[in-house]
Amino acid sequence: xxxxxxxxxxxxxxxxxxxxxxxxxxxxxxxxxxxxxxxxxxxxxxxxxxxxxxxxxxxxxxxxxxxxxxxxxxxxxxxxxxxxxxxxxxxxxxxxxxxxxxxxxxxxxxxxxxxxxxxxxxxxxxxxxxxxxxxxxxxxxxxxxxxxxxxxxxxxxxxxxxxxxxxxxxxxxxxxxxxxxxxxxxxxxxxxxxxxxxxxxxxxxxxxxxxxxxxxxxxxxxxxxxxxxxxxxxxxxxxxxxxxxxxxxxxxxxxxxxxxxx
Amino acid sequence: xxxxxxxxxxxxxxxxxxxxxxxxxxxxxxxxxxxxxxxxxxxxxxxxxxxxxxxxxxxxxxxxxxxxxxxxxxxxxxxxxxxxxxxxxxxxxxxxxxxxxxxxxxxxxxxxxxxxxxxxxxxxxxxxxxxxxxxxxxxxxxxxxxxxxxxxxxxxxxxxxxxxxxxxxxxxxxxxxxxxxxxxxxxxxxxxxxxxxxxxxxxxxxxxxxxxxxxxxxxxxxxxxxxxxxxxxxxxxxxxxxxxxxxxxxxxxxxxxxxxxxxxxxxxxxxxxxxxxxxxxxxxxxxxxxxxxxxxxxxxxxxxxxxxxxxxxxxxxxxxxxxxxxxxxxxxxxxxxxxxxxxxxxxxxxxxxxxxxxxxxxxxxxxxxxxxxxxxxxxxxxxxxxxxxxxxxxxxxxxxxxxxxx
Numbered sequence: 001x002x003x004x005x006x007x008x009x010x011x012x013x014x015x016x017x018x019x020x021x022x023x024x025x026x027x028x029x030x031x032x033x034x035x036x037x038x039x040x041x042x043x044x045x046x047x048x049x050x051x052x053x054x055x056x057x058x059x060x061x062x063x064x065x066x067x068x069x070x071x072x073x074x075x076x077x078x079x080x081x082x083x084x085x086x087x088x089x090x091x092x093x094x095x096x097x098x099x100x101x102x103x104x105x106x107x108x109x110x111x112x113x114x115x116x117x118x119x120x121x122x123x124x125x126x127x128x129x130x131x132x133x134x135x136x137x138x139x140x141x142x143x144x145x146x147x148x149x150x151x152x153x154x155x156x157x158x159x160x161x162x163x164x165x166x167x168x169x170x171x172x173x174x175x176x177x178x179x180x181x182x183x184x185x186x187x188x189x190x191x192x193x194x195x196x197x198x199x200x201x202x203x204x205x206x207x208x209x210x211x212x213x214x215x216x217x218x219x220x221x222x223x224x225x226x227x228x229x230x231x232x233x234x235x236x237x238x239x240x241x242x243x244x245x246x247x248x249x250x251x252x253x254x255x256x257x258x259x260x261x262x
Numbered sequence: 263x264x265x266x267x268x269x270x271x272x273x274x275x276x277x278x279x280x281x282x283x284x285x286x287x288x289x290x291x292x293x294x295x296x297x298x299x300x301x302x303x304x305x306x307x308x309x310x311x312x313x314x315x316x317x318x319x320x321x322x323x324x325x326x327x328x329x330x331x332x333x334x335x336x337x338x339x340x341x342x343x344x345x346x347x348x349x350x351x352x353x354x355x356x357x358x359x360x361x362x363x364x365x366x367x368x369x370x371x372x373x374x375x376x377x378x379x380x381x382x383x384x385x386x387x388x389x390x391x392x393x394x395x396x397x398x399x400x401x402x403x404x405x406x407x408x409x410x411x412x413x414x415x416x417x418x419x420x421x422x423x424x425x426x427x428x429x430x431x432x433x434x435x436x437x438x439x440x441x442x443x444x445x446x447x448x449x450x451x452x453x454x455x456x457x458x459x460x461x462x463x464x465x466x467x468x469x470x471x472x473x474x475x476x477x478x479x480x481x482x483x484x485x486x487x488x489x490x491x492x493x494x495x496x497x498x499x500x501x502x503x504x505x506x507x508x509x510x511x512x513x514x515x516x517x518x519x520x521x522x523x524x525x526x527x528x529x530x531x532x533x534x535x536x537x538x539x540x541x542x543x544x545x546x547x548x549x550x551x552x553x554x555x556x557x558x559x560x561x562x563x564x565x566x567x568x569x570x571x572x573x574x575x576x577x578x579x580x581x582x583x584x585x586x587x588x589x590x591x592x593x594x595x596x597x598x599x600x601x602x603x604x605x606x607x608x609x610x611x612x613x614x615x616x617x618x619x620x621x622x623x624x625x626x627x628x629x630x631x632x633x634x635x636x637x638x639x640x641x642x643x644x645x646x647x648x649x650x651x652x653x654x655x656x657x658x659x660x661x662x663x664x665x666x667x668x
Contacts, residue, residue, distance in 0.1 A: 048602055056604070056632050083632035084287070084667030102467070102512065109396035111367040115469060116550065116558075117516040123555040127603030171555075228602065250462065250469075251410055255355065258283070258322050 022145030028184040031070035036213040037239030039065040051227030075248040128230040129221040153187040282323035295392040295661035304433040310391040311338040327353040365401040372519040379473040379506040385428040392661025414463040421455040427480035438653035449497040468511035485537040501528040516551035533570025536577040541569040556599035564591040583648040619645035637663040
């Protein structure tokens with residue numbers, strides 16, 4: 001009997017691969033892009049560049065811890081080094097897949113921890129061209145996803161997934177994501193505004209493997225309508241470093257531990 | 263000056279601490295606040311005019327951290343004592359407890375320029391003279407012990423000496439004075455310190471906290487030596503204990519904050535002494551939302567209730583302004599960012615129902631580069647001549663701040 005089973009499986013496999021839905025592709029993409037490892041750490045350098053080439057730098061340590069499987073709850077902790085007027089500020093997000101995040105901010109000037117309202121996930125993250133959702137993920141269920149075609153980005157074979165918001169909670173009308181067929185990282189994303197004009201362009205510019213996880217260590221987001229762009233480098237990226245759950249608390253928001261924040 | 267000497271010593275000795283990780287930063291700043299309604303009582307036309315340099319040293323080594331932040335200021339309006347150690351403390355961090363010793367800023371509670379459980383010293387003059395927000399708080403010289411067992415977090419603050427809030431200077435601000443003819447005045451500060459305890463934890467997704475404080479009022483009361491023919495006035499800081507609680511969390515699209523405190527005026531529990539504030543209940547409700555990108559709106563409703571109102575009325579000398587038993591204040595704040603969050607417009611307004619005591623503070627702040635920012639704003643006061651803001655109605659000012667950070 002055995003050979004028959006193998007044959008059957010072999011016969012089914014390509015069918016199965018073909019049957020990958022747009023939603024599954026985006027789910028897998030989010031899992032490898034935003035959920036790898038139990039936890040994650042990087043020193044993030046963001047360059048905000050206007051159309052005249054004037055540059056501003058935002059630099060922070062970003063820490064993430066997953067509560068469970070990919071697609072589940074996450075906690076984020078950010079500590080700012082630059083610019084000088086936000087140095088020592090820290091920021092914490094409890095992210096839940098199907099409801100609004102909880103966010104807290106520590107304001108060193110008056111030594112106060114404040115909970116802040118945050119229903120608008122399409123807001124700019126620290127003034128950059130990335131939104132909060134671009135940094136920590138957009139709910140898969142908020143959009144319908146269809147694989148439109150397959151295409152190469154550089155020498156990588158990709159699915160091209162078209163995502164259209166189901167409800168009017170986005171600043172974009174629809175977007176295309178080029179998802180690497182081999183490792184499911186999003187290599188490129190094109191957003192269109194509600195009138196159908198090209199709006200924003202995301203590119204994963206450098207991918208490397210860190211502890212076996214393919215990681216985008218250089219990325220950019222360009223607003224095609226204003227000419228403003230943001231270039232991001234992830235330095236000192238690491239996974240599975242044993243970040244304690246207690247880090248994500250008021251205590252450490254006020255006093256970020258040097259061992260994680262460097 | 264001894265504080266500055268300590269700071270200098272720390273700055274010079276710090277590099278000797280061999281393996282420690284040391285950073286030095288700071289800023290240069292210019293502050294100007296020009297009167298728009300009337301000259302100061304001393305005849306000057308500016309509320310504030312100074313250049314200031316701040317040096318901040320931050321050194322850490324394992325579980326230890328040392329922070330010293332000192333200001334060197336040159337005041338053009340005749341004050342030569344504006345240089346100070348803003349903060350200077352040592353931290354020790356262990357697994358589930360920590361310790362901070364030295365001059366430190368402590369902020370409790372949830373209010374936005376409204377203070378219910380934040381019983382720590384402030385600089386009201388800084389706020390009214392258009393100085394940057396960080397100057398609103400004054401450090402306390404204290405030991406702060408944090409303990410973080412599983413079931414709750416504890417923060418115990420022990421200050422061996424009392425530090426008062428800074429109230430506006432009578433040479434710069436037109437303050438209400440019920441006995442202007444009496445020039446013989448003295449101030450007596452408490453000879454002992456104070457103690458506070460904050461306990462906080464998450465309760466079903468809400469941030470909940472309890473606050474206990476035993477110490478003194480931070481702003482002075484004035485006591486004449488005679489009700490009818492006073493020859494001398496003594497400023498003193500009445501004994502005070504507070505017991506409070508707060509909770510904040512998501513509600514609808516925004517964040518809801520609730521805070522309450524009972525102010526036990528220990529030195530006059532019967533309310534018969536008109537020079538000492540009556541015992542009080544303070545309640546605050548706040549709501550903050552972000553309706554669209556880069557726009558934040560905050561609203562507060564604040565209530566004060568006097569406990570021994572009958573006794574207060576009976577004891578109040580003739581001719582003194584009469585406060586209401588209940589006071590209701592509403593505040594609103596708008597914050598809007600533009601140009602990739604490099605330009606910020608903010609406006610704060612506070613209005614007290616009943617006597618119309620009010621304060622408005624609009625401000626525009628722009629970051630020219632990552633190191634240089636400037637702000638322009640105004641402080642506008644109004645209300646009855648004896649109200650907290652109303653008395654300052656001749657002190658409206660337009661202010662400019664410019665800072666270079668390094």
